[in-house]
Amino acid sequence: MQRILIAASTLFGRNGFQRTSMADIAREAGIARATLYLRFSEKRAVFEALAAALVDEALKAAEAAWDDAAPLSKNLAETMLAKELMFFRILRNSPHGAEMMDLQAEISPTQAQRLGDGYGALLARRGHEAAEGGADLSTFGGADGFAAFLVKSGSGLKYEMHTEEELREGVVRLSKVAARAAGRN
Template sequence: MTESLADRIFGAALLLFGRHGFQRTSMADIAKAAGIARATLYLRFADKRALFEGLAASLVDQALADAAAAADREKAELASTVQAIVMAKELRFFKIINGAPHGAELLAVDTELTARHVARLDKEYIDILTRFGRYAEERGADLSAFGGPAGFANFLATAGAGLKHEVRDEAAYREAVQRLARVTARAARR
C-alpha cells in the first residue's frame, strides 16, 4: 500500500516542525522532505498556517479513530481495554512532545489554529470513554467510585493526558498508563 500524498506532506511537516520549530520551517523545506514540488504543496495548502491546521486535524482524526477502535474490543478485560484506549489517543501526542527538540512547542503553536481541533478531540474522546463506560457497566463494572460513566470518562481523559507530561521516555509512559488502567479496573470491580 502506498503512502498518500497528504500522509507524505503531514509526515514531512511533523518531522520538520518538531526538529526546527514552526517558525524556522518553510513550505520549501516541507515540499522537499515530502518529495514534491512547492507548487504541488501550495495547490493543497495556501500557506504554512493552513498546512499546520491540516496536520492538527489529521492527528486528531487518527487519535479518535484509534481510540474508538480500542474501545470496541468485545471480550477484553477492563484494564487492558482502558490501557488500549488511553494509549491509542495519547501515545502519538507523547511522542510529539518528547520526540523532537521542538515537539512540545508544536502542541502550543498558535492556539487559534488548533483550538477547534483540540476542542473536538476532547469532546469526542470523552464521548468514546463514556460509551465504553456504559458498556463496562452493562458487563458488570461498578463505576460509582467515578460518579458513573461520565465521571469515569472525565477521570481517564484527565489522568491519561496528565501522564504524558509527567514522564520523559516511552517505556515509563507505557508503564504509567498500565498502572492507571489497573487502578481504574480495581476501582470498578464489584
C-alpha cells in the same frame, strides 16, 4: 496531500514550526511551491491539516484498541495508550515537541477540541458498556465522570513521564485503579 503532511511533520519535528517555511515543506514533499500553495494558503493551514490527520489517527487507534473479550483494566490501558503514545512521541521525540503541542491548542483549537470531545465520548461509551455489564461507576459520578477522570489523568501522565516505558507503566496502573474502583479487574 499525504506527502505534504509527512513532509510537514518531519520538518516541524526537526526544525520547529517557526523555522519551517512553505518552501521547505514543498522541497521535502518533492513538489513545487505553487503546487503546495494550491492546497494550502499558508503554513498555519498545513499545521491545521496535520493536526486534523493526527486527531483522526488517534481516535481511530483508540477505538480499535478495545477487545470485548479482555478485562476492563486491559482495555482501558490499551485504549489510553493508543491515543496517548502518539502525542507522547511527538512531545518527547523532538526538541520541538512542546512547541508542537502548544501550537496545536493555539493554531488548531478546533482540532484540540475535537480530540478531547471524541476521546471523551469514546471513553464515556465504554464506561456505559462497562456499567451495563455490572461495573459500578458511582465513585466517578457515572460513565461521563469515569471518562473525564481517565481523559484528564491519562493526559497528565503524558506530560509527567519521561520515557515510553514510564508512560506505559503509569497508564497500566491508572487503568487497574479505575477498573478496581469500578469493581472490575
